[in-house]
Amino acid sequence: RAKADGRNRHHFYSRALHDENQRQQQLRHDLRAALDAGQFHLVYQPKVNPQSGEVLGAEALLRWNGPHGPVPPATFIPVAEDTGLILPLGRWVLREACQQAQRWVTAGHALPVSVNISAAQFTDPTFLDTVQEELRRSGLGAHLLELEVTETILMRHVEHVQRNLEALRALGVQVSIDDFGTGYSSLSYLHAFPVNTLKIDRSFLAPDRHGPQAEALITAIVGLGRALNLQVIAEGVEEPAQVRQLLRLGCAAMQGYLFARPLTPGDFLTWLRHWPAQHATFNLTGADPE
């Protein structure tokens, strides 16, 4: 009896593994076809200073409408990284984002566009050439391109970092450290890296992290930014109370659903038109109801 149970369980587990493998293989297969089939598009999430009302730029975020519906980046980006597809896909993102930002320039909005870069892209020998080539093709000024690189990438690939960051700076491309505070930054490296911005990870703003500890961490990152002469921006801002807290702690640059979700290029232009009126409705001096 016990033996039969054990066998059944074994059967069950290998069955589940088999299904998972099938699913992964299907995903890889679908993903490989997706670029040619034009199933990817970019959405753009504004970065703002809610105090001054200034629009600081927009982050390009990749979306995949697969054969079975939309798949979130958290699911398909790792698969694209495993299969090497991230290189052509990442290049496509860069091209598309640069073209979009150049269209904004033409429309009278000189807004920097931020593009997320994977480790495989950052360490690829053609990375710098690719960035330069896409700037040239689009006609976009280098100062209107920002690359978001995670803290973990910078710390794990130190041998590529100095050369890449110095070359990007020489080009005039901005670099921000994404998800800052979630990895393990060595402060001595950080000091040596020519980057422009620290992006505070949204986990520091999540409601369950509210309270004196999260606040101390935000304060520390803002202080670090000041000491190293870096911009600081907070991602994942969802509530007015967070806006007031961030302003009180000295961080005025923000991004999050409170201001806008990631938007299609058309919706982004509409948002730009309505933002001045929306911005005026923020009660930034109001007492914190908490």
Ligand code: C2E
């Ligand atoms: P990320 O670069 O840290 O991007 C921020 C993520 O937070 C985005 O998720 C965005 O939609 C989401 N977000 C923005 N505001 C809020 C908010 O107020 N609340 C909450 N809960 N979430 C908010 P998304 O678009 O699903 O992207 C997830 C991650 O996938 C990105 O994290 C980035 O690491 C990666 N990714 C997205 N697009 C690309 C890309 O083109 N290339 C690469 N290499 N990675 C990308």
Ligand code: MG
């Ligand atoms: Mg990002």
Ligand code: MG
């Ligand atoms: Mg981030």
Ligand code: MG
């Ligand atoms: Mg994050």
